[in-house]
Amino acid sequence: MKILIAISSKEYSKPTLQVGMWAAKAFNASVTIAYVGQKISAFGTSDVGLAQESIAKWGIERPGVQVLEWAFNYLAENKYITPETAKAGFQRNTLVDRGKNRVELHLKGNYCEGVDLILRRGDIIPELRNEVAQNGYDITIIGRSKKRRMAHDLVQYIDSSIYIARDLAPPEGHRLLQAVDDSKGTAKALVYGSQVAKAFKMPVDVLTVSKRESFGKGYMGAHKKALRAFEKVGIKPVSILKVGDPVSEVIKTATAKHLIVMGVSHLNPIVKFFKGSKPLKVINQCNSPVLIVK
């Protein structure tokens, strides 16, 4: 498994990094921690590059390196990297420019396969989209943004599952809320949900919401299949069947201690672009962390 963790600053990104590294440890995944710096006008890119080389000669790191250093210290303190790597400290001079707007530092992982710290510069969505396209990540983990279209663009354009992290959410004492219907997305979401619940030994609530009073065959079949999937990994899930608007019911059911897992919507991309989708509405309206599985 390959996980991409997008961080912005040490003030706001700790929960994101924490969740990402827990997941990496649980699934023995390889991790890339990415900082995307502000976009520079095309007129100034060469001048900025020249200035930053001069700055480096004075022993001053370029913007974003401090954030990577903070991430390195977090990894070292929590033993996510090997003791030798941690002891050597954050080696600024080993940051390698790989071209294509990507500067990276590879670290040997302790529990996970390996950790790459990378710097990119530009608009966040295109940069993350390029990173995912070039390196094929399974999950992109990112903190909630105040920008209105951010969640929409993440879900619409990033070609990996998306985890929107909220405040610090330790797996202990938390429950997993698996939203289930008869859509194509639910099946894959179920695989992820059961793996996460098993890895973190999380109690599970399986929620199916019907818009009509009676539950159809499809919905009930999907619900039962979900219950069985969790039982197979040794977890006895709580079955919740509700009637009403699916988005509202998911939000009402989720507490601050829930991690919501949903499948991506398979609506036509044009419809999703203009009208949004259920997962997107849940991300925007709910205060719990959400994993949208693609």
Next chain:
Amino acid sequence: MQYPQLLNSTIYWLTQKRWLLFAFIVALALFLLPTPSGLSLSGYRILIIVIIALTLIITESLPLPGIAFIIIILEVYFGIGDANSIARSFMNDAVFFIMGSLMLAVAIVRQGWDKRIALGIIKLTGNKTHRVAFGFAAISAVLASFVGEHTVAAIMLPIALTLIKYTSKDRKKVRRLSAYLLFSIAYGSLIGSVGTPSGGGRNVILIHYWQEFGMPQISYLEWMKFAYPLILIQIPILSWILWKNFPPEKTVLDTGIRRLKTKVANSNQITTKQITALIIFFMVFLGWVFLSETVGLGIIALTGVVMYLITGCVTWDDLHKHVNWGVILLFGATISMGAQINHTGAAEWLANNVIKFGGELMTSVPIFTDGLVILLTTFLANVLSSSATVAVLGPITLNLPGDSTHIGLVMAISSAFGYFTAVAAPACTIIYASGLVKARDFLKAGWKIGLISIILLIIYANTYWAIIN
């Protein structure tokens, strides 16, 4: 690729290229409309290209070379000129100068003079914050007037950042101090960049237009006589406004200065290469002063580049890596576009409409024309870039009533008023990329400096220039 993925990728492409599509839709609509009265067909079509180019440059929806190629190919497809004539208008001494000046910047920054400049500033200013900031602004302005603002900002930035780092490790505790010092460099460089023709590509573009349109020209030293006093007036005003806008957390930088002094004192002895590089630059400067009217500023700049390459002061790999070839192509294309705006009569048509708009004020009150040119240039320079602004506006403003030297210089000087945004000039982009100043900081200090600069330029151009003429 499956159908939904293909559709999603198409939607993504459309959202990323929405301004490109907008530009072409507007252009197509204009293309289908009848030509305005009094304007030739080719004049109308070049104005359509201007609209496309401005939209694309401002929104950066295509890489700069892509925009340059669009301008060139449309000039041919629209029948404004044939391929050879467009190619000829694309390359000229102004483009040589922009290319040479970008290369000279790399060669100069590579020499490691920054530590000696730092030592010089410290010796001159002492450790009081306002004096250090004034020193930064003044040195940046003077240097930028000869070598260009992008070079100076690249040289001065590490000095300021080191001083900030030595003053406090916690950047948040010295946020205002950081802004104060960094804006002193960026705005100082901007102010200085109009001091001589070699201070910026836009100055050379203007000189090229004067030549191209058969207008009176001024020498390197005459340009300095017109512009330099304004720089000397602006520096203390700039320093005062920045001091008031970003009152620094520390009024004395004793620890920072002491540590900086120790760091630069430990730098190596001056090398033969550094001396060679200095001599070459001095020769280039002499060439600009005494030979530019004969051989052109661009040829002299390229001569300097060749000398740097011969003496090994810089390598071609370094030049190739750090020169923004996209900027060179784009300026070539915008200058070509500017020439066509003039040749097709579009410039005259636009100028006449401006005169109609201004009425009698345009001819009876010269200050009104100055004000209009300054406002338009300042606005465009802040959203476009200063050189592109002069390249596009030059042919129009030079067709306005009044002395072409006066109006040209007013435009060139006001194109340096890029105080409001981080994209206006490379110096602003360089300090913005340091991460220590925010986009809103540019507006916070910029509007005051901008307003004062506009008023100052109107008074200066109509008093001092009248006296020396």
